[in-house]
Amino acid sequence: MTAAEFIGTDSPRPSRGACQVTVVGAGPAGVMLGAVLARFGIQVQIHDERPDQTTVGRADGLQPKTIETLQMLRLGNDLLDTGVKVFDICMWRSEKTSAGQPDLHRVGRQVHYPASAVDVLHPFILLCHQGMVEGMFVDDMRQSGVQVQRGSKFDTFSYIGTPGSPGPITASFIQSDGALATVQTEYLVGCDGARSRVRQGIPDTYAQGNPHDSYWGVLDGELETDFPDIWSKTVVYSEEHGSVLIIPRERNLTRFYIEVKQQAQSIDEAFVMDQARKVMAPYRLEWLSVEWLGNYRVTQRVAARFSDAKEDMTQSPRVFIAGDAAHTHSPKAAQGMNTSMHDAWNLAWKLNLAVRGLAKENILLGTYESERKKIAHDLIDFDYEHANSIANGDAQALAENFRTNIGFISGVGVEYEENILNRAAHGQVPSGGAQPGRNLPPAKVTRYIDDNPVDLQLDIPVLGQFRVLVLAPDVVGAASFLENLSNSVLMPSSLISKLSKAARTSYVAASRPTRPKDSYYRPERCIPLSDLFTFGLITSTDKSEFELASLPRLLSQSRWTVYLDNVPSLDTRGQTCTEKWVGVLDEKQVAIVNVRPDGYVGSIMKFNTAEETAGQTAAQHLDEYYGGFLQAS
């Protein structure tokens, strides 16, 4: 891939280790981090002590936002093809009749993700077990030329020089034959689970959170039953025997979650079956086969630090933890795998820019902890109430907890706080669904060049770059603004030009791998001008009113990312992309939405095209925003 506009001439940032990023643990967070970094062209190693990937059991649910994230990577089609989709939730309640017999009846059935409550492209939970997700990323890494190093158990790490000095980290691993291997690495990421050894090497990572522990039995098996709702997510509560959570699974399996109050009880297969039968009487439950029994204790906990950065951010972090290493909670709301993967997703692009010397390292990498620790706390706060209302059989409390948190549960409601990356519009309160620090709402538009209807939030491939999306309802009327914006941005003295030049130098020295499907996907179409920025246009002007060649160079060169805003949303509101994202713009207004490489909104700016120098002003605002956390040398 080439970005011909900016010819890099300076030397790229020198490497500080034999390996740029070393990942410990090949669970969902680890393999996702590895796969994304490998796509970005980063030298990454993944070590895992297990001899093979997860084959059965463990985590199983992908939430709407996670599916969408996979689709941003052009992954997940196989999972959508083979997984089970849960669209509804059923609640049942068993009460003792006067005759002493249990009366079990359905007390509610509702849509899991109603369109009126949450705006997602895939309004369902996708059930597919952890091993399928791991396998997908392992295969994806292979296509970038990276393989998981299995049978390699992380032991310890040490800084060469002092903590925070620019020297590499030495990480040591015990191989399956007992030999010790060491790796010199610029960054180390512990995705090594709840008992993380990487975490133990970071000072002050004591747990914060709820001291409440719970004990779980989880059983996957093929069922013969006359209970009607095993293909929905179903909560069954019995006054006498407690509650059971039922989740349909791929390959005709059904999962039962049973919570037990005391650790003393021995949670084996017979116990879970017996408990389920008691709760669900008088329905018949026979297991044709059992695939997996999980039996574990859950502590709701968030690590105090997600990295080795100093609190005052004067020192750039070098060691990170993600996923279960950083936070643990109950499995009931099907969040674990999702939150873990989004830790990796948040960290990957920041590490890429740091390794390439394009970031103000301490500032950008510092946002990993601040952004993800907030989400982990949001999660355990929600999870505590959620798990309690399931355990107590309080259908109303559960429904209310669910309603309040539906955005969060789906993943699209995740909100990062205002920081250097997430900045409110200049003097304006954003009036649409695109809000700094939040996911970009789904929107359909038509790609100008080939008239293909596309999901805009998914259309531009993930290459570690920012998206600078110009929303100009009247592209003809905004001609002068766009011309000035284009000239100012492309001027060699602009920060965007300088950053793009530095990025070109870096990607020439360490390019993204050419992957087998790239000849079909043509990712280079979306970075014709810069490795670091995709420029795009979204306009309500009719296709017949303008030609791509008539646009100023910033946009005419970006011909695969010019979109027509002519596909109203299918819901009752029928909003266009512009209306949905930034509210109604009048003809003289232009908005610029800066989208982070992870698809979260960075900043939103609005300009009045009637002002003569608005184009130049916009370019200055862009430089100012990106200058907050990026650097060209």
Place this chain on the structure above:
Amino acid sequence: MTAAEFIGTDSPRPSRGACQVTVVGAGPAGVMLGAVLARFGIQVQIHDERPDQTTVGRADGLQPKTIETLQMLRLGNDLLDTGVKVFDICMWRSEKTSAGQPDLHRVGRQVHYPASAVDVLHPFILLCHQGMVEGMFVDDMRQSGVQVQRGSKFDTFSYIGTPGSPGPITASFIQSDGALATVQTEYLVGCDGARSRVRQGIPDTYAQGNPHDSYWGVLDGELETDFPDIWSKTVVYSEEHGSVLIIPRERNLTRFYIEVKQQAQSIDEAFVMDQARKVMAPYRLEWLSVEWLGNYRVTQRVAARFSDAKEDMTQSPRVFIAGDAAHTHSPKAAQGMNTSMHDAWNLAWKLNLAVRGLAKENILLGTYESERKKIAHDLIDFDYEHANSIANGDAQALAENFRTNIGFISGVGVEYEENILNRAAHGQVPSGGAQPGRNLPPAKVTRYIDDNPVDLQLDIPVLGQFRVLVLAPDVVGAASFLENLSNSVLMPSSLISKLSKAARTSYVAASRPTRPKDSYYRPERCIPLSDLFTFGLITSTDKSEFELASLPRLLSQSRWTVYLDNVPSLDTRGQTCTEKWVGVLDEKQVAIVNVRPDGYVGSIMKFNTAEETAGQTAAQHLDEYYGGFLQAS
């Protein structure tokens, strides 16, 4: 897979050859036929003289109905992922100005498949070259345990005994080492292209059709150009230099079609480039690379016979031709690969039932020729006008030809005539889009058991079985009708019961292969009662008003094919499935739509549930319909 309801005890029909079906030619028709037969559990061999599948060039366009057909087989996701989608057509015209310079300008741009004109799930042409399609089916066959025998050139066939006798056919093949191999086979299908040797062995297969020949140059290459519309399907007509058809391709390729009037002209790469440059002046055309040059003569022709059956149908056909072996035409409307595949699609299920002894062989197999020969004639009639209007640059005639034929071009407008399979409703004119002999219109419904929204025409897996879909708006009011229908159909003396019993015997003796993804797809869910029939219910009654267990056995056992008709279509009409298929039914009405294994509507019946014996009558009508072409012994 098991269908427990009918325990077969009789012996299955004895085999008449070492191989049940032998296919000559591994082009799109041959591999599709092989793949579908292999899925049905038929012993099939595919021979091809070429050492490998097509790698470049040749056919490239899949039409909406073809994509849908692939999706019925749960195939095509990879093609949708990697192919190019054409949503619009552009027309350009070059006129000489008074100064002698060409004035080339766009004269039209329109949506290819507007929703107002044609009702398809995928309103685009999918460009992906023939080798990708062949590769998909070759891989699919491998999953059923069948491999293409390459380097095996068909030579000749002969009947053992007399033509039409029940003895096998002997087909001989010349192997790559020159050795002759023979195969004894029950049926032989020639998918061996325009110069078919199988066709030559069938008496009276002289060509019918248009004597007009045309000569074509086709060039695939990567282009550098300032012409703006190479990512649409584009016709460029020059008064002086003739016309060019431009088709965007996967992997950044552009295809040019140039028609030349006389065979004398040598059509090489330089000629096509030169001609394209002349027509498209003053735009710049530079080829960065060339992948393929095609240079061929097209004769519009349909073979007089598609099989060796006698005209009077007293003798069952044993040898068939399909695809280019049966019909040839110009490539301009991107029909060839599609029509060929649909020949195979039409033949596959009929051969399956014939091999299994479940069909009135001469009647069912006879419909292959009558149905597909009509379509081939429809095709060349359309193609002749279409190709002419492109060649003459008559944009208006082209647009009109296109508008008139859009259903046919998309594939969904294909209509088989009334015959024993395609039968109008008893005394009624069908008032909806489901018409005997036509494709089932797309419709979205909600699957009762798991609340998944599904495309009903795609949801039930293709297993060679018929679908008996009961449309009962008021399932509670129709309870008595449904109970009677269920009892009558499941009575051992019903033809459906007898057929199902015979089918069970056959599938026990020769089962469908267990394929790797079956453990996810669970095809057995849709044939719980019979290998030959999937019974289904579509109702407007609210989910809360009835339970699956409360339905009569025919439907309660068919729990994965009970659907809620609660998803209005997205177009302006907002029709439900029932309205779309059979028009508005009142509360007392029930319709039964019998769907052939290829997804075409077989027959439609309507009943008044207020009539006491309507359920029994419906069962009789079913027996009568299926008795027309099926037999139980």
